[in-house]
Amino acid sequence: MSGTVEFERHDAQPVNSARLRRPLYAARRKIFPKRASGPFRTFKWLVMAVTLGIYYLTPWIRWDRGPHAPDQAVLVDIANRRFYFFFIEIWPQEFFLVAGLLVMAGLGLFLVTSTVGRAWCGYACPQTVWVDLFLVVERAIEGDRNARIRLDQGPWTARKLALRSAKHATWVAIAVATGGAWIFYFADAPTLLADFAAGKAAPVAYATVALLTATTYVFGGLMREQVCTYMCPWPRIQAAMLDEHSLTVTYNDWRGEPRSRHAKRAAAQGLETGDCVDCNACVVVCPMGIDIRDGQQLECITCALCIDACDGVMDRLGRERGLISYATLVDYNANMALATGNGAHPVRPSLVRDGAGRIADAVAHFRPKKLFRPRTFIYFGGWSLIGLLLVYGLLTRDRLEINVLRDRNPQYVVLSDGSIRNGYTVKLLNKIPEQRSVTVALAELPGATMSVVGLDHVEGDTVAVTLEPDRARSLKIYVRQARGHGDGQGRTQRLVFRVTDPASLDAAAYVTSFERPETNR
């Protein structure tokens, strides 16, 4: 039997066809940023000098705290569990101050991002600062953009080998200095430097320097913009913090388009052209290798170097600066509506200019008062509140503390004379850099006396103790309640340890419990 077999043909292409599949990873295309000049570049030089200066020099600043404390102004003293910051000394129990500072830093970042966009990325992020530093070295050795491109594309000659060797050697030296500076924050810098050079430092110091040298060299010299684009989570997070009133680096196509390299010829033909002369000056200075004229992009770190480059071009052409500028989306949209007749036609630059050819008054410009809006007030309010609480906590924190741990096993001991004894570990913290004598006293437990292991004293309800400067002292104390006291008041009774410095009147107390059998034997 014969017949026609019917089946359906589908008009489809495999989405992940092996034939069409593109490689998952694309090779990095090198970027050769040209040196920019202008106010934003100058500001970036300043930020770079200040941030690098702080990082490299801070461990070498001395701060006299007396004979009993280190004289390094900023020190994370892991061995003694202290953090020193000039006149502030933070004990582990006060780590809430550091946590508060971190929260403030986070809120500060939110505040900055919601007002001036990715200013952190463009100016102060360590990746940006070190890439800038590495670029300074690269330009000094290999020349500016065109010379570097020629060198890169040229064959390997003795000159190229020498230049590349010098560049990478300088980069490695900077990377070593960067890793080296980091470990100086964790020990006395001059001593550690001498030990390090003599090969006597702890292995962890060498390992840390090696790790930071490698990351600085690779991230700052080799990976550069890839770190920002592919590795850093901040570009993604910050999208949630930006709104239509946040400042971002913007190409103002409402006055730049239609762009033309031959404006005079176009004018002779009666064609309208915008201010952009398509010179690509903004493109060649961009360290991220993007064209801001394509609009907002995740890669843009808002370093504003394209603003400097374009302003230079506008100056030479005798036109107003600001073809690329910091602008809010609200202002941009308003100006775009003006230039396009609310979207009725493509950009007509004449609509944003007055009769004299100047930018019209109707054009919206950024005003600083636009920074003051509910979101920024909330961030600033939260930031200020935490700051005030931290200052209050710092000014009112205790300089004398007591912590008590009651023995759990045994809970109590009934002595031969019928009295009850509990054991305690009492930790006294003297947070000033001077020795002092304090008294430890028992309170609220009737008939209580104490004896301190290792102290030569008469058993009573008070004992005098000497505390070393800036140190904690641990005491083993046995508290005894005489027979007949506390009977019928329950198995657990309240006991307070009080420590007092009669000289400074510093005092602290710790409430604990005293355990005993239900009925005295």
Ligand code: SF4
């Ligand atoms: S587009 Fe401009 S602001 Fe953005 S990264 Fe490039 S140069 Fe910097």
Ligand code: SF4
């Ligand atoms: S620098 Fe200014 S004029 Fe030149 S291409 Fe960029 S936006 Fe256009």
